[in-house]
Amino acid sequence: METDTSTQAASGALTRQQRHISTYSALSRKVRQEGLLRRRYGFYWTRIVAVVTAFALVWITVLLLGDTWWQLVPAAALAMVSAQFGFLGHDLAHHQVFASTRWNVWSARVVSGLFAGLSYLWWKGKHNKHHNAPNQEDRDPDIGPGVLAFTPAEAARRSGFVARFTRHQGWAFFPLLTLEGLQLHVASVRTLLRHKMDRYRWVELSFIIARLGGYVAVLLALLPVGKAAAFAGLQLALFGVLLGGAFAPNHKGMPIVPAGMKVDFLRRQVMMSRNIRGNAVTDFMMGGLNRQIEHHLFPSMPRPNLKRARPLVRAHCAEHDVPYTETSLWRSYRIVVRYLNAVGLRARDPFQCPLIQRYRA
Template structure:
C-alpha cells in the first residue's frame, strides 16, 4: 500500500502503514542510507521501546547538541537582510521598487518566523528563558502573540492530523475528511465545496488572519505566559512597523506595500507549512499508534538540498522535526539518514517527495474531501 494514497488512517490500516504485519528488512535500510553501525544489527525491541532506541542512536551521533554558532550566523544574516530591506525602502522613491522590496521583506519575515519557531521548540538554547527572550524578540518583529503560537503548535505536535485534537486541522474553512465537509454550514459549506480552488487564496490570508487575528483573540480570552510583555510587544510592533511604512511612503503606496507584503508573507508561510501534513493520513479515534509511528506516518518530507533547506527553514525535514522537536535545525539532515533507515528496517512508511508533487497531493486531497458537497444540490 502506498502511503501517499492513504489519507484516512483507521484501525484496520494501522498495521499495514506502520509495519506491524511485517518482519524487519535489514537490506532495505542499508540500500537507502549509510551503513550506521547501530543499524547493521538492529535490536529486537518491543514497539513501545523503539522511539527510545531511535533517540539514543541520534544522541550517540551527537545530533541533539545545541548549535549556538550556527544560530548566531542565522540571526546575523536574517537581521542584516531585514535592515537592508528597510534601508532600501527608505532610500527609493519609486513604487515599483518599493513593491519589489515588499516581496523581499515578505521572505525576510518568513525567515524570522522560522527562527521564532526554533526558539519555541528550544532548539537554540538549553535555557527555556533564553529561548523565550529570543521568541519574544521575534514576536515583536512579526507582530505575533508568542503564548498562542507555542500552545497551538505544541498541541499539533502531540496529536498531528488527529481530528478533534490537532488545532491545525480544526479550520472552519477547510475539511480534512468527507464527514467533516458534510458538517459545514453557511458560507463555510460553500468555501469547503471548492476548497481546492480557494486554497491559495486562504494561504494569502495566513499572515493577517492565521497569525495575527487568531493570536489577538487568544490574548483576549486566555492567560498569557507573559501577560504584560506580550500585549505591549504586539502594540509596539504595529506602532513601529506601520508607523515606519506610512512615514516613508504616501498613504496609498503604504497601503499597497502592506497588502503585497502581507499577502506574500502568508503565501510563503503556507507554502512551507502546508506540505508538512496536509494530504497525509488522518488519524481517527480508533487507531492505536505509538509515538514513533504517529509522528512518522502523518508527516511528509520535501527532498532536501541547500536551497530547499534554506527556503523551508529546515521544515522540509518534517518527519525528523516531529520526532526530535528540540533538535537544532542544521542537524536534521544528518538525522534523516538515521531515521529513514530505521523506519525502512521496520516497515514503517516514510514519505518524501518534491514540492510540486506535494502541492498536487494537497490539492487532490482537498478536492476529494469537498466532493460530497459538490455532488449535492445544497
C-alpha cells in the same frame, strides 16, 4: 480457560506496546550517539545576525527610496525576512537553539513578537497540540474547523453554498494563503487579549504593537496612502504564502487519525508526516521544515542536524516496516489540492481512513 486466554491476550498486547516503545528508544539512542541533539550555536547566531541585518537593510532601503513604486521590491524582501523570523521563532519555541529554557522562551518572544508580529503564547499553545497528535481529529488544531474542511467529518457537516465550495476547496487553497499573514497577526493579538492569566501577555502585546504599529506609522509617514497600502498588501500576502506554503505540505493529505484511536509515538509521528526533497534553497525557504518526519520525532533537534538524522530515521523505518513518505515540493502541493477537493466529495459517501485500513490489514 477463559482466564488463561484473557491473560495471554493482555500479555500479548503489553508485549506489542513494549516493542513499539523499544523501537523508538533504539532510534533515539542512535541519534544521541551521533550527537545530533547537541546545540548548534554557530549556525543559529550566524542566522540571527544575518536576518536582523537584513531586516535593518530593508527599512534603510525603504527610507532611501522614498515616494516610488519601487517600494514594492523591499516589500517583497520584508516578507521573506519576516518569514525567516517566523522560522527562527519556531526553532526557539522548540528549544532547538539554546540549552537554557529561559533563553529560548524569551528569545522566541522577542524574535516572534518584535520582528515578525507573532505571539509566542499563541504559537506554543497551538503548535504543541499539533505535535502531540498530528492529523488526529478533535486534537490537532491544524485540521480543526475553519474556512477549509480538512476532514470528511467536517465537510459532511456543511450545507448550501459552503458545501458546494468545499467540493472544490483545493483550488482556493493557494489564494487563501495570501490572507494567512493577516490571520496570523489577528490570531496572535486575539490570543493575548483572551489569556488574561498569562503574566507575560502584556510584554508580548507591547512587542507586537510596536512592530505592527511602527510598521504602519513608517509607511504612512513616507508614502501616500495608496502606495503604503500596496506595500502592506504585497508584504502580508507574500508573508502568508511563504509561511503557509512551508507548513501545508508536511501533513495535509496524510492519513487522518480518528479521535479515539491510539497509535504509538514512532508511527504517529512518521505516518502522519511527509518530507519534502530539495536542495539548500528548499531548506532555506522552508526553514528546515521539509525534514518534517525527523522534526516530529525529535522536536528539540537543531535545524541543521535534521538532514543528518534523515538516513538514520529512514533506515530505521524500513527495518521496522513503518511507511516513510518523501516527495518533491510541487508534487506535495498537488497532493494537498487533490486531497482538499476529495474531502468535500467523499463527505457524501462513506469514508475509510487509510490508517484504519492499514491497521485492519
